[in-house]
Amino acid sequence: MAGKKTSRAWMREHVSDPFVKLATRQGLRSRAVFKLEEINARDKLISAGMCVVDLGAAPGGWSQLAAPLVGAGGKVVALDILNMEAIPNVDFIRGDFSEDAVLKRLEQALDGRAVDLVLSDMAPNMSGVRSTDQARWAHLSELAVEFARTHLNPGGTLLVKCFQGAGADDLRREIGALFDSVVVRKPKASRDRSREFFLLAKGLTDEARQRAQPGETV
Template sequence: MAKKKFSKDWVHQHINDPYVKLAQQKGYRARAAFKLSEILELEKINVKGKRVVDLGSSPGSWSQYVREQMVGPGGVLDGRIIALDILEMEPIAGVEFMQGDFREDEVLERLEKSLVGQKVDLVISDMAPNLSGVAAADSARMQHLCDLALEFALAHLKTDGVLIVKAFHGSGFSQIVKLYKNHFVRVVERKPKASRDKSAETFLVARDLKN
């Protein structure tokens, strides 16, 4: 009974969520687009003319938003977006999508071939694990995804590049922040207004790789 009530509450909250309505109006695939837009605005990150990799991109709202910001005069795309996900993603004009697990060498090789040896300006990751409800296990899974995003960024980011990654407050969070601070000059936490109050999610913005 409790589960039924919970799902009814969630549906009610979702339907009445202003960001859900706004996403529908603007044609974004998910309300998550507004989380990224706020972070980019707060951090004064301009994506025009930049090379961006979107890890765990499906359904594609972050790639949609980045693409929108890259469109210049006459509708010409000024920049490059490569999106990766294990799941399928409906095509987005101007976004190069690769389906596969970026932890696998074959997928990384495909990406590296596509980049032709060029480094990336921005790596974004809204990846989250399938949550089990067991706090310790979920924290470990989230930490693993943050480690993978960091590993990817260290191999592919420009020295003055930026990594934006989703994390969860809780067990292991301070270790993630410490690890990121070992590699980046500046690491800040951002909790966008579009993140639900009850959600433990927060986003780490890591800038400028240490030598």
């Protein structure tokens, strides 16, 4: 009964959400696109010719925004555990990012091309148990940071979804040691009551990139 009430309340909030309405009117895949749009307008992340990796991409709002911005000379590789309908000029890989075989498929799709921008909007399926959900997010974000460290061009950029709570300060410190700058972004489309925020790290240092271990793809 409580579950039904919660899902009814969620649905009411969802359908009256101005970003959901705007996304529907504009034929966009998700309200999440407005988060990246705001950050990109402010921080100028995406430009023509870039190679972008979109982790946790479904249903596809971020890739839908990135693909026309990188243009024909650029590349967007999107990955999600869920299926995603095709988007022109986006290579999609379906799989769990925490699995080595899936990482290999992502590397194959990159075809030796170094990455300019790693986006991670990955969020685990919420169990409702805060400590469990926070630990799952922390694991996914660690994997995204490690991928960024080993696949970004020196000078490259990482945008990663975070949740306030255990592990968030550690992650910020860890990212701060790898990049020239790291700032917090909380776009308007990220609900006030949500613990969600984004860390934007610019300028992967040469030193961090060279710390890749023997055998790693660099």
